Amino acid sequence: MALTDLPVIGMLRTRMQWAQARQGLIAENVANADMPGFKPRDLVEPRLDRSTGAAVNASTTLALTSPAHIAPAGQGTGTDSKRAKGFEIRPSGNGVNLEDEMMKAGENQSDYQLAASLYQHSLTTLKIAVGKS
Template identity: 70%
Template sequence: MAVTDLPILGMLRTKMQWHQARQKLIAENVANADMPGFRPRDLAGLTFDRATGEPVGGNPGLARTSESHIVPAGTEAPGADPRRFKGFEIRPSGNGVNLEEEMMKAGDNQSDYQLAASLYQKSLDALKIAVGKR
């Protein structure tokens, strides 16, 4: 078993991949803020099974094997969770993107990603110290 196959490192890698995918969706929401009828999307929360350390509810790191597997923007996609809109949040054009909310989500997502990356690095440093490589 390789050192990088430890469950904690696998969980942190999966968490960072989830944050990367979420950042892509947030950026898509911001980019389409003026498109009539566009509905913003967000990823469903990532949870891990306590016993195995595996993500629950699907694998966020699936590989794209065909161009036809990618769903066009604004439509439902696996893992995407369309938000519920209140009547006042949707503009007359039908667009439901709230730029302030998207920017807050982007900042929170960035800080959570940095936390996971820092924990990953510190875990690797601790392993290096344990095996005497440092």
Template identity: 65%
Template sequence: MSLTDLPILGMLRNKMQWHQARQGLLAENVANADMPHFRPRDLAEINRGSGPSGLAAPQASVVGGDGLARTNAGHIGLASADGPNADPKRFKGFEVRPSGNGVNLEEEMMKAGENQSDYQMVASLYQKSLDALKIAVGKR
């Protein structure tokens, strides 16, 4: 087992990949700010409870009004703006221009800045964790 296979490093890598994907969507929103009928998109973070072992515990959430239970984050839900991965606060409150475009540049730039600072924090934690492991095995 290599040092980079530790669960904490895997979680930090996943978080960095999530922030990279979100930055791509936010950049796409800004790039399409003048396209008619374009609606902004964003990734919703799936918050899961943490069990005693530190691993995420599965949670059931109701999808739609038909009573279908989503017991795992990997399950496919209904595709809609209020689906299982949609963040309702991200889809409400933006203005739609007469052309049908719903991109608010100020809001998108605020999200991009917040996302960048969160990514930098996670990357720093990853680097500090690697440094601590190197010290522990005497490589530094």
């Protein structure tokens, strides 16, 4: 078993790659804040399988076969609990709100730093476990 096959390492690596890709989209949103008709974009957080550390395909969600059934956790009725309000649209048709984008960038940076720190500590712990401190 390779070191990179461990679920914790895989999940942390996936999280750091996601944060890196998200940072690029946030930067693109900020760069196009004055472009008429530009619509901001964002990435959906990856869902990870806790046992394998692999990303779970978003298309494999449970289906409601009856309106009387309770929706599975996280599937809800289409509302997003993190999104309190929609984007402001300026007369030029641009939907970028710089304050929101800066908040996302700061939050994304914190998430990346946390994942990188946990990744480093996991590697250090594994080195200690095999006797290579």
